Amino acid sequence: MMEFDDIRSWVVRCVRCGTCKFTNETYLPSCPAGERFRFEPFYASGKNFIARGIIEGALKFSDPGVVDAIYSCPTCGNCQTQCPLPHHEHLVDIYEALRARAVEEGAGPLPSHKPLLASLRQYENPWMQPRASKARWAKELGIKDVSREKARVLYFVGCTAALDPTLRNIPTATASLLQSAGVDFGILGEAEICCASTALRVGDRILFRSLAERNIELLNRLKIETIITSCAGCYKTLKHDYPAVGKIRPQILHSSEFIYRLLLGGKLKFKKEATRVATYHDPCHLGRLGGVFDPPRRILRALPGITFREMDRIRENAYCCGAGGGVRTAFPDWATDNVGLRIEEAEKTGANLLVSTCPFCAQNFMTGIEKKGSSLEYIDLVDLLSSLLRE
């Protein structure tokens, strides 16, 4: 997370060479925003130059097209992988700092983002649902409430998986898997506060900080050793963005990392096999921006009966599904069209199962698969794994 003043010395490094527009050496599209809108402002170089224009006084946030370009970006960070110049590692920081300044100046976020932020303020989740709903999925599953009972591991469920009924399999499968491995874990239930990724991504830093500070205080107060999350967005925010606000004492792991350790420790016993061909989509916030590429792949390769095939663009080069950075809220059609491109890439592998590890990607993939009438089945990695542990 960078402040607007800190991006000044980085934005000027962009020469507009355009190398970030496609993947290095394989020359496949890398930038969902550029692919959709094609005009220069929408690529990484466009946003760098807009920032430069604003810093130099040639552009204002209120100028037509400025806010539009800044927010038409899922902040997927693929440009960070492709750009060969030293500012590359700060590109997403630059876009987020631009958004934060736009919000400070009253020009951002986009109108469609405002209800999400209002919901975050009112309910501490972006889905406009009362706090009590967050614990509903766990009813009668016999899961500890870590705000009352001691546990070694906190499963930080995240708002999307907890509140979207179509994604209920993610938390239930994660919980059942942890139970069958004998992990001493619990959840926060209705006391769980949103990680505030949404606020950070759309530029409301005041709201982000206030929720992050409360979360840090709460998570440090609990007597837990490890926090695991099944959401790529929560993972990136807790692990990589929170340090700018404060330190979280317990270690933070994505569920795929934790489960991979269980698998290595012989804690999971498969009872079935699935004769399916699977491919894996790296969620941007877990892979490129979170640094976790291998555990999900190793798990998939270990699943009995599963044949694993890679897509053309993987790991750091993985093409974003298009849901993040507030895009799915503000531009739902674009998000669906964009995930369609990724679905086509997945289909090309010959897979019939599309596996990923992020509830937000899941929503987008499920909409996209339905719209395209694709025969692919989307499944979360933990859901797939947990299904093979049952008779």
Added chain:
Amino acid sequence: MEKENIKKRLEEIAGKEWVRDDAATLFLYSRDMTENEPHAPDWVVMPEKPEQVQAVMRLANETLTPVTPYVSGANVGGLTIPVRGGIILDLKRMNRILEINESDMYALLEPGVTFGHLRAELDRNHPKAIYTYPMAPPFTSVTCNALLDGLCNLSHPHGATSDWISSLEVVLPSGELARIGSAAITGRWVSRVPLPDLAGLFIGWQGLTGIVTKIAVQLCPKPAFLKRAFILPYSYSTAYEMMRELSWTRVLDDIAGLSWVAGKMMYGRHGPITRDPGEPGFILFIEYSANTRAELWSKTMIVNSLLKDFEKKGKTFEGPLDINAILRLFPEYTKLANFPTTLDFLLDYAESGGFTWVGSYGPTSNWTRPTEKGAAIMEKYGFPPLFNCRSMKGGHYGALRFLIPFDRRDPEVTKKLRACLEEICDLLLDEGFIPYKAPNWAAKKIISRADPGWVNLLKAVKKTLDPNGILNPGHWGF
């Protein structure tokens, strides 16, 4: 016609979402990486088909609106800055590879196809064919490069990329469509001969006479064996003597060089750069290929024996150093060993996104003096003497290019830079070299020295093709 009406008509032609006139878009298309003054267009339009290009040209003629074609804007000469406003025609959506003909060895491309995409298509689906690649960023247009007489890694045997053009399809300023070369007669895109070579009406013109909507460029068979080596001569004169003599052996696919400065930049040096005592002055790279090991061996013998002769003459140099061996020791050199490439180390030297040059073509018999003088001019103005050169078309002419990464934030630097570029440009012209991809200020210098008959013909061609002066006005001295 009112601006709003023009916009409406453009939207009817290209579709509403492919016309933009918001401040952010106009800002982005008003400038490039060079020192050339920014100027905003009024609209940016992204056509998808030649018919839409034709319709835009008809409208532009009717309303006397300037049109500047654009693909990536990375020409390093301000050539896509719309100095009289009007329409930027961004051709990125016209990016189809229409045909790769392995039998007749050509590729038929739309103007938005980039080197990266062509390379990927050839590597994936036509591994027996290769094209020629510049040191330009990978996502720049093959068409633009050819129309700008680009210098690439197979320019030594085959000449500038304009020599690789075998046929064209062009939208004229009037909106009419014309085919050039064999495509016009037989519908096959194989050659420009034996016909009056109308391609010359569009090559080197910086988009002032027509908008190319299809280009056929020749491909080459991929050789079975390839050898690349670095040679590090200590003096510029030795380097050029070597380049010329190596050219005449007729065995090389590429002979090019960069001054010692590049080696230092490759290791991330910023700020003042000085040559260490005893440091070679040049990084020469040579490449040759063969169908068999025996052929490769014979070529190696020819190169080595020529270099032995140089040694005997007392010329000092290091090498030849096999590139693969160097890469194992110094992976940074990969940037110079595989194309297309990104010269990020060079582009970032001034840490502020500014990059410019004066590039030129001229007689190889006079390579050394302009190089030495040009390098001295750069140093006088406080810029490291970074230049590169390449032997073109069997050594019949050579490229000489002075490159300046500069600090865009400092107006004083820009002032100094302009003076430096002008001085180098004058020097090159004095020494028989002609600036290429010439920005308007350099084009004016060329025209002021040109034979009046040539200038009159140039003007007459432009007047005939573009009587209303709507295509790319304010460039090439027009």
